[in-house]
Amino acid sequence: MSRRVSVFPSPQELGPALAQLVAQRAAGSGGRFSLGLSGGSLVALLARDLPSALPGGGGGGDEPWLVAFCDERLVPPEHPESTSGAYEAQLLPRLPGPKPRVLSVTPGLSPHDAAADYAAKLREAFRGASVPVFDLLILGVGPDGHTCSLFPDHPLLKEEEKIVAAITDSPKPPPERITLTLPVLNAARTVVFVATGGGKAAVLKRILEGSEQNPLPAARVQPHTGQLLWFLDEAAAAELSIPLEKHSVL
Numbered sequence: 084m085s086r087r088v089s090v091f092p093s094p095q096e097l098g099p100a101l102a103q104l105v106a107q108r109a110a111g112s113g114g115r116f117s118l119g120l121s122g123g124s125l126v127a128l129l130a131r132d133l134p135s136a137l138p139g140g141g142g143g144g145d146e147p148w149l150v151a152f153c154d155e156r157l158v159p160p161e162h163p164e165s166t167s168g169a170y171e172a173q174l175l176p177r178l179p180g181p182k183p184r185v186l187s188v189t190p191g192l193s194p195h196d197a198a199a200d201y202a203a204k205l206r207e208a209f210r211g212a213s214v215p216v217f218d219l220l221i222l223g224v225g226p227d228g229h230t231c232s233l234f235p236d237h238p239l240l241k242e243e244e245k246i247v248a249a250i251t252d253s254p255k256p257p258p259e260r261i262t263l264t265l266p267v268l269n270a271a272r273t274v275v276f277v278a279t280g281g282g283k284a285a286v287l288k289r290i291l292e293g294s295e296q297n298p299l300p301a302a303r304v305q306p307h308t309g310q311l312l313w314f315l316d317e318a319a320a321a322e323l324s325i326p327l328e329k330h331s332v333l
């Protein structure tokens with residue numbers, strides 16, 4: 084696994100660079116591009132910069148993208164906390180080219196049924212693979228070190244069989260969610276973490292420079308053969324002393 088940590092002055096420069104990464108990976112996928120999206124602050128960043136970074140005819144080739152969600156909060160799609168709802172409202176209809184195939188979590192199911200149902204959708208979309216291999220997963224990280232809906236010290240960090248798991252006691256509201264598991268995150272071709280703001284500086288030092296016995300969830304994402312990228316702004320990177328790739332403009 085190779086890891087690169089890129090630092091941009093602010094989200095204004097980071098956003099276009101992230102959009103360019105998505106466009107490059109889509110163009111290089113050589114077929115159907117599979118993209119996993121996280122929620123939270125990422126939605127607005129991608130909504131602002133991705134549509135204009137893609138060629139008018141589409142992201143790359145004629146095949147529609149496959150878009151899935153790295154985690155989902157179990158609220159109705161119209162609820163402000165819904166990740167798929169936010170992407171449907173802010174980004175997905177604005178992507179140029181063929182309409183993507185979007186795998187959304189079926190509303191109204193119990194957490195365990197929603198996770199099983201979403202796993203079945205992924206298995207059907209990635210037929211033939213024991214674990215879905217995404218071309219690109221875009222992950223966020225919380226100030227506690229969580230990523231997707233995998234939280235510190237939670238038993239889900241040990242999940243090895245399921246590709247999607249339910250959580251009913253998320254310490255960050257809403258409590259009921261589903262999440263991709265570490266085997267899926269670590270099977271991806273490229274994983275990019277995006278973190279901005281000084282509120283994440285301390286946890287990023289632990290994730291990127293620590294060697295803790297019980298690593299934080301985000302530190303456990305180490306793609307087996309894929310590439311691991313970190314896109315940070317200067318505020319988030321303020322406490323780091325590892326080698327960084329500094330970018331001033333694109």
Ligand SMILES: O=C1O[C@H](COP(=O)(O)O)[C@@H](O)[C@H](O)[C@H]1O
Pocket residue numbers: 121122123124125153154155156222223224225226229230231232255
């Ligand atoms: O709850 C969640 O939090 C993380 C981090 O969100 P951010 O707003 O701090 O960027 C997010 O990546 C995840 O998808 C979401 O469900």
